[in-house]
Structures are given as structure tokens and as C-alpha cells.
Amino acid sequence: MDRFDIALLEALQNDSSLSIADLAERVALSPSACHRRVKALEQTGVIAGYGARLDPKLLGLTMEVFVEITLNSQSREAMDRFERAVGDFDDILECHLMSGTADYLLRVAARDLGQYDSIHRDCLARLPGVSAMRSSFSLRRIKQMRGYPVR
Known part of the structure; x- marks a missing residue:
């Protein structure tokens, strides 16, 4: 993992509802590069899923x-x-x-x-x-x- 993957993971853990465009802007990548990286992180299992944090x-x-x-x-x-x-x-x-x-x-x-x-x-x-x-x-x-x- 490089600095972009780390930045993507941090951003997604903070707010997994970000669009690819917003995520790409946040980590300084093009939307297509951002999308490819997120898909790769999903396919390798580093990103195991998405969910909402609920207030108990x-x-x-x-x-x-x-x-x-x-x-x-x-x-x-x-x-x-x-x-x-x-x-x-x-x-x-x-x-x-x-x-x-x-x-x-x-x-x-x-x-x-x-x-x-x-x-x-x-x-x-x-x-x-x-x-x-x-x-x-x-x-x-x-x-x-x-x-x-x-x-």
C-alpha cells in the first residue's frame, strides 16, 4: 500500500458514503484512478464492506x-x-x-x-x-x- 491507498482507507473509514468524485478530490487522485484503487482494495479484502455507524x-x-x-x-x-x-x-x-x-x-x-x-x-x-x-x-x-x- 502506498500513501494514496492509506489516504483512501482513512477517508473511507471516516465517511464511507463519499462519492468517488469527492473521495478522489480528498486524496488528490483522478476519479478513474481513485475508482481503480478502491476496487483493488475491495478485491484484495482490505476493504471488507461498508456500513453506517449508528448511535446506540x-x-x-x-x-x-x-x-x-x-x-x-x-x-x-x-x-x-x-x-x-x-x-x-x-x-x-x-x-x-x-x-x-x-x-x-x-x-x-x-x-x-x-x-x-x-x-x-x-x-x-x-x-x-x-x-x-x-x-x-x-x-x-x-x-x-x-x-x-x-x-
Whole structure:
């Protein structure tokens, strides 16, 4: 990647709705060169997709919860079963396989404690092979991810 690719990635992470013309102007490329570079970054998978950043509070999601999960077994079958099940629940926003004391870290958003209780009972408690679950509630987000560093 050269400086133009880096500039394109930074601009698209900041605002993926930019037209090719606006993007080209922002990174000092012709529109055709800009289009070719963006297509190449998409084809190589560096750009994995596009989306909008939503404000969870405006959606009524005032709670962010991090849930540490420990499994009964770390066998491949147990982990595969757990990971497949996580994919079935839209309430689980992220799932990370971890090193350390917990096997997985989940991120969940909820409107309030009542909704989190429902998510806990109807979603998290149904995940296979769980031996322990520990929830931590975010009190306040200090910094939100705005994109990956590309430099």
C-alpha cells in the first residue's frame, strides 16, 4: 500500500458514503484512478464492506455489557458448537476468543437492565457448554472506535 491507498482507507473509514468524485478530490487522485484503487482494495479484502455507524443511545440502547464466558471444555467440538450458537443470536454484537481466564468475551447492548435480563435468560443462558459467565457493565464510553490505524 502506498500513501494514496492509506489516504483512501482513512477517508473511507471516516465517511464511507463519499462519492468517488469527492473521495478522489480528498486524496488528490483522478476519479478513474481513485475508482481503480478502491476496487483493488475491495478485491484484495482490505476493504471488507461498508456500513453506517449508528448511535446506540438514539436507538434506545443505553447499556453496553461485556460478558466473559468460560466453557466446560476447550475441545475443538465444544468451541465449534459454542461459536456456531453465538452466530444465531443477534443480541450478541461481538464475540472474541480470548487468552487468559475467560475463553470468550462477548459484547451486548441493551435498553435497560430488564432487557439485559431477557438477553441473559433467552440468549446467553442457552449457549452450549458454558460453565461460567461474568457480566461487566460499561459505565461510560470514553473513546469509540473510528477505524483501524492504517499508517
